[in-house]
Amino acid sequence: MGLQGQIIPYKNGEKEEDDDERAGKEISPFPPPPLHSKFAVVGYALTSKKIKSFLKPKLEGLARNKGILFVAIDQNRPLSDQGPFDIVLHKLTGKEWRQILEDYRRTHPEVTVLDPPDAIQHLHNRQSMLQCVADMNLSNSYGKVGIPKQIVIKKDASSIPGAVAKAGLMLPIVAKPLVADGSAKSHELSLAYDQQSLQKLEPPLVLQEFVNHGGVMFKVYIVGETIKVVRRFSLPDVCKRELSNIAGVFRFPRVSCAAASADNADLDPGVAELPPRPLLEKLARELCRRLGLRLFNLDIIREHGTRDRFYVIDINYFPGYGKMPEYEHIFTDFLLSLVQNQYKKKST
Ligand SMILES: O=P(O)(O)O[C@@H]1[C@@H](OP(=O)(O)O)[C@H](OP(=O)(O)O)[C@H](O)[C@H](OP(=O)(O)O)[C@H]1OP(=O)(O)O
Ligand SMILES: Nc1ncnc2c1ncn2[C@@H]1O[C@H](COP(=O)(O)OP(=O)(O)O)[C@@H](O)[C@H]1O
Ligand SMILES: [Mg+2]
Ligand SMILES: [Mg+2]
Structure with missing residues (x-):
């Protein structure tokens, strides 16, 4: 038996629908993105290799349909001057970058940084x-x-x-x-x-x-x-x-x-x-x-x-998710759930 379609969600055990059936006509199970912007904005700082293997047109297209926008982070400009971001997605190495992220996490607790640099370390x-x-x-x-x-x-x-x-x-x-x-x-x-x-x-x-x-x-x-x-x-x-x-x-x-x-x-x-x-x-x-x-x-x-x-x-x-079947659906649903949790937190 092939493994295609073998998803193991912790919570409900529901199986994902067929990839092709859902592509492009996603009905999101999540409420709309936060009020401060039309889209949930995901800033990304990734190597060009990672952008190629992960940020594929299908992922970006599906994300857009679900109200998620991926925006490249400019490493030559202060992070705080960019965005505003709801989520920061990153996989870059170096002490300097780690420090930038740690500072940003401290000054922007409302943003979810995936994942904390010290945990990655x-x-x-x-x-x-x-x-x-x-x-x-x-x-x-x-x-x-x-x-x-x-x-x-x-x-x-x-x-x-x-x-x-x-x-x-x-x-x-x-x-x-x-x-x-x-x-x-x-x-x-x-x-x-x-x-x-x-x-x-x-x-x-x-x-x-x-x-x-x-x-x-x-x-x-x-x-x-x-x-x-x-x-x-x-x-x-x-x-x-x-x-x-x-x-x-x-x-x-x-x-x-x-x-x-x-x-x-x-x-x-x-x-x-x-x-x-x-x-x-x-x-x-x-x-x-x-x-x-x-x-x-x-x-x-x-x-x-x-x-x-x-x-x-x-x-x-942050491994090669591009090789994980159906990662586009799984990843975009995950991002939406994070934004939704932020929204809930803000409104309580
Ligand atoms: O490039 P890929 O798609 O083979 O992904 C690599 C991973 O392959 P995998 O998803 O496990 O098959 C790879 O996994 P392995 O260590 O080879 O088991 C690493 O996660 C690699 O990142 P890094 O070089 O350790 O920073 C990953 O490389 P990056 O894409 O993060 O550069
Ligand atoms: N202790 C081990 N016993 C048997 N095979 C191993 C062991 N450790 C690693 N391997 C083999 O070597 C490969 C690479 O090792 P791994 O620790 O995964 O390094 P990398 O981070 O480079 O992927 C594994 O995917 C597996 O095939
Ligand atoms: Mg490894
Ligand atoms: Mg390995």
């Missing part, structure tokens, strides 16, 4: 990124969600074999740059097969046990209270024989970017089966609360040979 370090998942210790009748056993190596590659042995990490080991700032370098991943090769790695790093997961992972996209899951191909399992015959470090430039959708692939059902919906709902809701974020996705894998043992391996702020 939490995801820019691969150790702090997964801490919330570890703290949650989610385990119920639907399954158990954890993170792979991991350690952080800040410097000194020669200390790695000792640190790995002391922590009891099993080979093979995945090495990821500690900083996840969106740069090409931060997505470079290495797989080390033997103890000796570990010294070839370049700190600062997070070292994680490689968890066999049948070569398929799940991307869980979160937009406010809505979650949507897609399947992607991933790194293949490493078997014991391979482990004893292969030595060295294997480097991958950007695994997840190269990974194709596995939604319609003919897969072993035990590998392809989506994680249970109630488990993902609980995980997503808790992560939204703990991280203070509304726009993110997480990469989750199922330990091969188990039914209900899951590991979160990555969390990304």
Whole structure:
């Protein structure tokens, strides 16, 4: 079964209508936009890559029909002189930009900044990124969600074999740059097969046990209270024989970017089966609360040979929603719900 149309809203469990049927003739379930302007104004500060993949004509068209206007933020002018905005949507890096946003949040509490810069900052370090998942210790009748056993190596590659042995990490080991700032370098991943090769790695790093997961992972996209899951191909399992015959470090430039959708692939059902919906709902809701974020996705894998043992391996702020089926409807409804909440707050 393909995943198209698999929407998991927390609240009502209603299924979205067919994309094509609704395109262009949206009847909004929300009351009209606020009184101060005809449109709800969403200021955006995004890279050109993001504008291309996210702000597609279909999204802008649908938004306009629902009373939402996207307006580009001019980074060379003070934010307060622009707008007025109801919402600020952003994904740019740099200390200066963070400070501008923090100041703006303080002086414009009526504007929803998606999301707060300090909360996003939490995801820019691969150790702090997964801490919330570890703290949650989610385990119920639907399954158990954890993170792979991991350690952080800040410097000194020669200390790695000792640190790995002391922590009891099993080979093979995945090495990821500690900083996840969106740069090409931060997505470079290495797989080390033997103890000796570990010294070839370049700190600062997070070292994680490689968890066999049948070569398929799940991307869980979160937009406010809505979650949507897609399947992607991933790194293949490493078997014991391979482990004893292969030595060295294997480097991958950007695994997840190269990974194709596995939604319609003919897969072993035990590998392809989506994680249970109630488990993902609980995980997503808790992560939204703990991280203070509304726009993110997480990469989750199922330990091969188990039914209900899951590991979160990555969390990304404002990911590639363009690859999430029906994101235009989900995103515009989300923006409207935010504006509506602001309006309610103002009138009470
Ligand atoms: O460009 P895309 O559509 O592949 O999106 C990237 C994400 O892919 P995904 O939605 O998970 O498939 C990607 O996810 P992964 O880290 O590759 O799992 C990141 O979120 C990436 O942002 P950044 O480089 O970490 O700042 C995202 O890149 P930006 O679009 O934010 O630059
Ligand atoms: N601990 C792990 N066990 C097995 N595979 C992993 C593990 N960590 C990462 N991977 C694989 O490597 C890919 C990239 O790692 P990830 O942490 O998602 O980095 P990125 O932020 O660059 O996407 C994942 O999508 C998955 O295919
Ligand atoms: Mg990833
Ligand atoms: Mg990532």
